[in-house]
Amino acid sequence: MLLSEIGDKEVIDLTKGSRHGSFWDAEMLFNESDGKIKALLVPNLQGKSRFSSAHDTMQLPWESIVKIGEDIIIFRS
Template sequence: MRLSEIGDKEIVDLRNGSRHGQLWDAEMLFEKESGRIKSILVPNFQSKISFLSTHDYMQLPWNSIVKIGDDIIIFESQ
């Protein structure tokens, strides 16, 4: 699967139903040796954000993704 195929999908937490934007809004962290995706940083819209900071991010391990569907990416938070 290519990034261009999943970039528009909405990221949703299975535990509480919170939405974290689209994959385009996230940052990806890669393993240096293998080049595999280690985790993604998704916007955490549920946290309190001060007026000085523009974003608060939540690190989402790649293995916490439960399903990549037609319209959404479902993950289970810890």
């Protein structure tokens, strides 16, 4: 799967049922020694209004991703 194919997928927390934006809103953290993806930094949209300028992020370990589906990426917090 290409990065361009997953960019528009929504990132959803299975445990809380919360939405964390699209994959394009996330940043990736890499392991410097082997180049593997270590974690994603996703926006924490809970409790924020859409007019809020402060963007909190949460670190999502790559291992917590449960499924990359057709329209969404599901992770377990």
